[in-house]
Each structure stands twice: as C-alpha cells, then as structure tokens.
Amino acid sequence: MNEMSREGFAPSTGSSIADLIPAVATGAAFFMIVLDTSIVNLALARIGTELNAGLATLQWLVDGYALVFASLLLGAGALGDRFGAKGAFMCGLVVFTLASALCGLAPSIEALQISRIVQGIGAALLLPNSLAALNNAFADPLRRSKAIAGWASAGALGVALGPVLGGLFVQAFGWRSIFIVNVPVGLIALWLAQQCIPKGPQDRSRRFDAAGQLLAVGTLASATYSLIGMSHTNSAAVSSWNSAAACVILVIGFIAVEARCETPMLPLPLLSRRTLGPVALIGLLHNVAIYGLIFVLSLSFQRLRGLAPVGAGLLFLPLTLSLGIGTRVGGLVIRHNGPFRALIPGHLAAALGALILAFIGEGKTPATLVLPLIVIGFGAGITTPAMNLAVLDSVERTQGGLASGILNSARQTGGVIGVALLGALLGEPATLAGVQAAEYVAAGVLCLASGLALAASGNWRLTLPVARTVPSHMRSRR
Numbered sequence: 136m137n138e139m140s141r142e143g144f145a146p147s148t149g150s151s152i153a154d155l156i157p158a159v160a161t162g163a164a165f166f167m168i169v170l171d172t173s174i175v176n177l178a179l180a181r182i183g184t185e186l187n188a189g190l191a192t193l194q195w196l197v198d199g200y201a202l203v204f205a206s207l208l209l210g211a212g213a214l215g216d217r218f219g220a221k222g223a224f225m226c227g228l229v230v231f232t233l234a235s236a237l238c239g240l241a242p243s244i245e246a247l248q249i250s251r252i253v254q255g256i257g258a259a260l261l262l263p264n265s266l267a268a269l270n271n272a273f274a275d276p277l278r279r280s281k282a283i284a285g286w287a288s289a290g291a292l293g294v295a296l297g298p299v300l301g302g303l304f305v306q307a308f309g310w311r312s313i314f315i316v317n318v319p320v321g322l323i324a325l326w327l328a329q330q331c332i333p334k335g336p337q338d339r340s341r342r343f344d345a346a347g348q349l350l351a352v353g354t355l356a357s358a359t360y361s362l363i364g365m366s367h368t369n370s371a372a373v374s375s376w377n378s379a380a381a382c383v384i385l386v387i388g389f390i391a392v393e394a395r396c397e398t399p400m401l402p403l404p405l406l407s408r409r410t411l412g413p414v415a416l417i418g419l420l421h422n423v424a425i426y427g428l429i430f431v432l433s434l435s436f437q438r439l440r441g442l443a444p445v446g447a448g449l450l451f452l453p454l455t456l457s458l459g460i461g462t463r464v465g466g467l468v469i470r471h472n473g474p475f476r477a478l479i480p481g482h483l484a485a486a487l488g489a490l491i492l493a494f495i496g497e498g499k500t501p502a503t504l505v506l507p508l509i510v511i512g513f514g515a516g517i518t519t520p521a522m523n524l525a526v527l528d529s530v531e532r533t534q535g536g537l538a539s540g541i542l543n544s545a546r547q548t549g550g551v552i553g554v555a556l557l558g559a560l561l562g563e564p565a566t567l568a569g570v571q572a573a574e575y576v577a578a579g580v581l582c583l584a585s586g587l588a589l590a591a592s593g594n595w596r597l598t599l600p601v602a603r604t605v606p607s608h609m610r611s612r613r
Contacts, residue, residue, distance in 0.1 A: 157272040158282045160327035161265040162289030164228060167235075167317050167324075168258035169290045172201055172426075172550065173297025176433055177444045178310040185310070186244040196248055198551070202359055203255030204262075205547035206352040209400045210343065212263035212540020217343075220267035221334050225325060227260025232321030238314035263540035268332050270527055277470060280524060284466025287520035291458040294425065298433050299455060302448030344400035350389040351400065357382040359551050401541065411538060413591035414525045417478060418542050419549035420584040421522070424577040425515050427553025428489065429454075431561050431573045439567065440501070453505045454512040461516020469521050474528075475592035477521035479585050484514030486581035493574035496567055514581075522546075553577075 175197055182188060182196070215223035234253035241247035269286055273279035304312045361379040393399040406412035429451075436447035461481070468477040488510030495503050526538045557573040 155285075156327055156331040157269055158285040160324045160332060161224070161269045162286045163320055163324040163327075164224070164231075164261045164265050165286055166289040166293040167320055168204070168231065168261050169293030170297050170300065171235075171254065171258070171317070172204070172547075173294060173429060173433075174301040174304075174313050175200075176430070177298060177301035177448065178305045178313055181305055181310040182244070182247070186241075186247065188244040192244055192248075196244075196251060198359055199248055200251045200255045200258075201547065201551050201554075202355055203252050203352075204258045205544055205551060206355040207256060207259035207348070208263055208544035208547060209351060209540045210348040211259040212267070212538075214260070214343065215264035215267055215540075219334050220264045220271055221328065221332050223260055224264040224268045224332070225328055227257050227264060228321055228325045228328065229257075231257030231261055232318055232325070233257075235314045235317035235321065239311040239318075262543045266523060266527070266539040266543075268328070271333055272331075280470050280520075281466060283524055283527075284462055284469075284520040287465070287523055288459055288462035288516075291462050291516050291519050292455065294429065294458070296451075296455055298429065298451045299448040302444035302446070306443070306445050344393075344396055344398060346392050347389060347396060347400035350385055350392060354382055354385040354389055355548060355551070357385060359555065405538070405541070410525050410528070410591065411541065413587055414474075414478075414522055415541050415545040417482075417518075417584045417587050417591075418522050418546040419552075420580050420587070421482065421515070421518060422546045422549030423553035423556065424485070424489070424580040424584070425511075425553070426550035427557030427573065428511070428577045430554045431557050431570060434558075434561060435570045439570070450501055450504065451508070453508040457509040457512030458516040461513040462519050463516075464513075465517035465520045468517065469524055474521035474525035475588055477517050478525075478588035479592065481514045481517030481521070482581045482585035482588065484517070485511050486514070486578040486585065488512075488514060489574050489578035489581065493571045493578065496571065 179196070183192075188196070211223065211227070231254055234250050234257055237250040238247055238254065241250055266283070266286065269282055270279065273282055301313060304316065357378045361376070361382060390403070393401050393403055406415070432451070433447060436442050436450050437444070440447075442450065465477045465481065488507040491507035491510065492504065495507065522542060523539070526542045557576060560573040560576060561569040
C-alpha cells in the first residue's frame with residue numbers, strides 16, 4: 136500500500152468498472168436532493184387535505200427546504216474542505232436519509248415542515264461535498280471528466296423527473312411515498328461511499344464563518360419573502376418591499392464581514408477569477424430559467440390543460456430524456472474543447488426551445504410540445520457538466536468543496552428566484568398570456584447566460600475591487 140493509500144487518499148488511476156461506484160454513490164445523492172426540490176410540488180394538494188394545511192403553509196413547505204439548502208451550501212463546502220469531503224458527504228447522507236424518513240412519518244404539518252428544514256441541512260452538506268469527493272476519487276483528468284458528466288446526468292435527471300415521479304408516486308402510493316423512497320437509496324449510497332470513496336485532503340486552516348453564515352441565511356430568506364410577496368397586493372406587497380430593503384442591508388453586511396474575515400465562508404478574491412465568478416453567475420441565470428420554467432409548466436399543464444398529476448408529469452418525459460442525453464454530449468464536448476464550448480451553445484439551444492414554446496402556446500395538442508421540450512432539455516443538459524468542471528478547474532484541489540459550494544449556492548438561489556419570478560408572471564389564475572410571458576423571460580435569461588459564457592471564454596475578466604488581495608499562489612489558476 137502506498138503512502139497516499141495509508142493516508143486514506145488514493146485516487147483511482149486505472150480504468151475499470153470500479154470507476155462507476157464512486158459516480159453511482161455521489162450521483163445517487165445528487166439525484167435525491169435535486170429531486171426533492173421539485174417532486175413535492177405535485178404532492179401539495181394531497182398534503183394540504185390530509186394535514187389540514189393552508190396555501191401559505193404549503194408554499195413555505197417548499198420554500199423552507201430550498202431556502203435552507205441554498206443558504207447553507209457555502210458553509211457546508213468549507214466544512215468539507217476542512218474535515219474532508221468524504222466525511223462531510225457521509226454526514227449529509229445520514230442527515231438527509233433520516234429527515235426523509237421523518238417526513239414520510241410526519242403526524243402533522245408542523246412536523247413535516249421541521250423535517251423538511253432538516254432535509255435542507257442534509258442536502259447542503261451533500262451537494263458540494265459529493266462533487267468534491269468525486270473529484271478526489273480520480274487522478275486522471277479524462278476519467279474525472281467522465282465521472283463528473285455521470286454525476287451531472289444524475290442531477291439533471293432529478294430536476295426533470297421530479298414532476299414525473301411526483302405524479303406517479305402520489306397517485307399510486309400516497310404523498311408519504313415521495314419521502315420514504317429516499318431511505319433505501321440513501322442507505323445504499325452510504326454503504327458505497329464508505330467502501331469506495333477516498334478520504335481526500337483536508338485544510339485544517341479553514342474555520343467556520345458563523346457571522347457570514349447567519350448573514351447568508353438572512354439575506355436569502357428576506358429575498359425569497361420579498362419576491363413571493365411582490366406577486367400579491369396590499370399588505371403583502373408592502374411587507375415584501377420592507378423585506379427587500381432588509382435584503383439590501385444584509386447583502387452589504389455580508390460583503391463587509393467576508394472582506395474582513397480571516398477565513399471567510401466566501402473568499403471574495405475567488406470571484407475575481409476569470410472563470411469562477413462568471414460561471415457562478417451563469418449557474419444562477421441557468422436555474423432562474425430552467426427551474427422557473429419547470430414550475431410554470433407543471434402548473435400550466437394542470438390548470439390550462441386540465442391534466443391529472445400523472446398526465447402532467449408524463450408530459451415532461453421528452454425533457455427528461457433529452458436532459459440525460461445532453462449531459463452525456465456535454466461530457467464529450469468538454470473533454471475535447473473545454474467547458475465554454477458547451478456553455479455557449481447549450482444555453483442558446485435551451486433559449487430556442489423556450490421561444491418555440493412561447494410561439495406554440497398552450498392551446499395546441501400535447502404532441503406539439505415535444506420538440507421544444509426536447510430542445511430545452513438537451514441544451515440544459517449540455518451545460519450542466521461544463522459548469523461543474525469549470526469551477527473545479529479554477530481552484531486548487533483543497534478548495535474543491537468551496538468552489539462547488541459557490542456554484543451550487545448560486546444555482547439554488549437562482550432556482551428560488553426563478554420559481555418566484557416566473558411563477559408571478561404565470562398569474563393567479565394561470566393564463567396563456569402569463570405562460571408565454573414566463574417563457575419569453577426564460578429565453579432572455581438563457582441568452583444572457585450564453586452571452587456571459589462567451590465573454591468569459593475570451594480575455595474578458597470580471598474584476599472586483601478585492602482582486603488586488605488575491606494571494607500569489609492563487610493567481611496561476613483561471
């Protein structure tokens with residue numbers, strides 16, 4: 136046994152079927168946590184009836200998970216860098232699996248809400264550290280890119296399969312089944328991770344940034360409340376503007392704290408790098424459009440077309456299948472041409488699909504929606520592995536968890552914004568004009584993401600005032 140193996144860090148160096156096991160373990164975790172951001176939507180009606188919950192309570196049942204998930208990602212990535220990605224990943228698996236069981240057994244809506252918040256904590260630990268653990272498992276760049284493409288495929292399928300599986304499970308087995316199904320998957324992933332993922336490097340110099348973490352939670356909570364409230368009128372709208380003002384103050388406070396902290400949760404100099412900062416913003420824009428579109432389409436298929444949950448879910452199958460194919464194609468593209476050659480056309484393709492949807496409208500037969508849904512899924516799938524590989528290549532190996540946390544925090548924040556923004560455009564009750572407006576906005580956001588990728592792929596550099604403080608050992612990275 137070599138020295139690295141004795142230390143618990145022995146990245147795979149020979150190609151074999153064993154390469155699949157780390158990808159399966161981390162991909163299964165990624166699939167579960169992404170799935171749970173969308174699968175609950177189709178179960179809300181049943182949950183409300185059985186647990187006597189009102190609309191506002193059900194809305195925060197979804198938002199509570201997403202908010203905790205997004206706001207804790209950065210801190211969770213830093214914890215993985217300090218104590219090792221494998222340990223943080225396995226801890227997240229335990230928390231998420233246990234919380235899923237508690238959700239499935241919840242006797243009341245209050246117990247379900249608390250369990251969903253705990254689920255969000257587990258998801259925050261899982262997401263950045265699953266990618267960092269996978270990154271540590273492979274020394275060969277080619278095989279690493281293949282594994283990351285497989286991991287990204289699992290997450291992309293989780294996004295698209297949420298409506299499909301949600302409708303099927305709720306109708307066949309009841310709403311509790313959408314949580315209970317996570318338990319065996321989590322236990323299998325936990326066993327595989329223990330057996331096949333190396334411990335990885337640790338950076339003991341990193342400390343937990345408690346002040347930054349609290350400010351991050353407060354910022355995202357106030358932003359979410361503000362965006363949701365602005366779609367209403369009277370007192371809710373007034374309260375949302377107050378929340379927006381609080382969000383601005385918290386953002387300023389967060390930047391000030393991170394700039395002065397010795398070991399910040401978000402090292403601001405990292406955002407001045409040509410790759411990391413722009414790709415994080417691209418990820419945010421990506422999820423604003425894709426998560427927002429899935430939310431809008433889920434409701435419009437049921438409210439405007441009158442489909443049952445299963446029918447609405449099955450209508451997403453073209454998107455689901457093309458997402459999986461797109462991530463594989465994206466993996467091939469980035470292995471030979473780099474990540475930006477995938478980010479630019481991928482987002483343009485997804486934008487084209489959204490535009491076709493807007494032109495077709497909701498009054499046509501379901502068959503006419505197949506082509507644009509395929510185009511959206513394929514384009515979005517191509518970009519997913521490219522974003523992840525780009526941020527990992529922009530930092531040192533010991534900062535993999537932090538870099539992944541930055542990207543995924545931006546993406547999850549984009550998802551929260553997208554659901555609130557495009558959902559507000561949909562209207563209550565939903566209208567064809569509202570659906571088309573949401574699709575046009577999504578197309579514009581995706582075009583903006585493609586343009587930013589084009590700019591970041593050249594000599595353009597996102598320069599922040601803190602760029603002068605980048606340590607010399609970090610300047611060699613992109």
